[in-house]
Amino acid sequence: DAGITQSPRYKITETGRQVTLMCHQTWSHSYMFWYRQDLGHGLRLIYYSAAADITDKGEVSDGYVVSRSKTENFPLTLESATRSQTSVYFCASSESFNNSPLHFGNGTRLTVT
Amino acid sequence: TQLLEQSPQFLSIQEGENLTVYCNSSSVFSSLQWYRQEPGEGPVLLVTVVTGGEVKKLKRLTFQFGDARKDSSLHITAAQPGDTGLYLCAGAHAGGATNKLIFGTGTLLAVQP
Numbered sequence: 001d002a003g004i005t006q007s008p009r010y011k012i013t014e015t016g017r018q019v020t021l022m023c024h025q026t027w028s029h030s031y032m033f034w035y036r037q038d039l040g041h042g043l044r045l046i047y048y049s050a051a052a053d054i055t056d057k058g059e060v061s062d063g064y065v066v067s068r069s070k071t072e073n074f075p076l077t078l079e080s081a082t083r084s085q086t087s088v089y090f091c092a093s094s095e096s097f098n099n100s101p102l103h104f105g106n107g108t109r110l111t112v113t
Numbered sequence: 114t115q116l117l118e119q120s121p122q123f124l125s126i127q128e129g130e131n132l133t134v135y136c137n138s139s140s141v142f143s144s145l146q147w148y149r150q151e152p153g154e155g156p157v158l159l160v161t162v163v164t165g166g167e168v169k170k171l172k173r174l175t176f177q178f179g180d181a182r183k184d185s186s187l188h189i190t191a192a193q194p195g196d197t198g199l200y201l202c203a204g205a206h207a208g209g210a211t212n213k214l215i216f217g218t219g220t221l222l223a224v225q226p
Contacts, residue, residue, distance in 0.1 A: 033212070045212065045214070048212045058212070092155070099161055104157070106153065
């Protein structure tokens with residue numbers, strides 16, 4: 001089915017471990033985004049990508065790394081997880097860059113112990 | 114950090130009641146989007162407003178963009194249990210660039226049957 005899929009849905013990891021969250025979209029949208037959602041903060045942009053091999057930092061990028069070797073995939077890696085990175089992570093895509101709706105996945109709930 | 118303040122943060126009402134959710138900022142936005150998020154899912158776009166004073170209707174939902182493009186409101190008439198969810202506003206700067214979206218902290222609405 002067309003859409004945006006995130007995996008895993010739930011992940012528990014330990015402090016200091018590397019963890020990768022996956023995001024796959026079937027719309028061939030150029031733009032992809034990673035947000036984290038925390039109580040009291042709303043959604044905050046971690047990284048975004050305008051096309052394959054083009055990525056840029058968002059508001060809260062420290063401690064995260066992304067890649068985009070293919071248009072449809074946009075994995076997010078936490079290089080050395082910290083408790084402050086416990087959050088719900090959402091991947092999103094959009095067709096264009098201005099006033100374009102974001103299409104979100106169903107999120108990954110990450111707990112760092 | 115520019116903020117979008119939403120009020121109220123929580124709202125619990127009975128089916129059939131009317132309600133208004135507010136989204137306020139000291140910043141001027143080129144456009145503003147409203148999303149609804151249900152538990153365990155990502156946000157879904159409801160509407161985008163781009164012109165100061167603009168009013169858009171989506172069935173029982175009425176969205177208004179402030180004349181100065183610093184605030185917006187969402188009014189729901191005769192709320193139904195299916196309206197339950199987290200309502201998020203998101204303002205865009207710089208010509209509506211999606212990477213410049215600032216999300217509000219959300220209003221959690223519960224409509225009791």
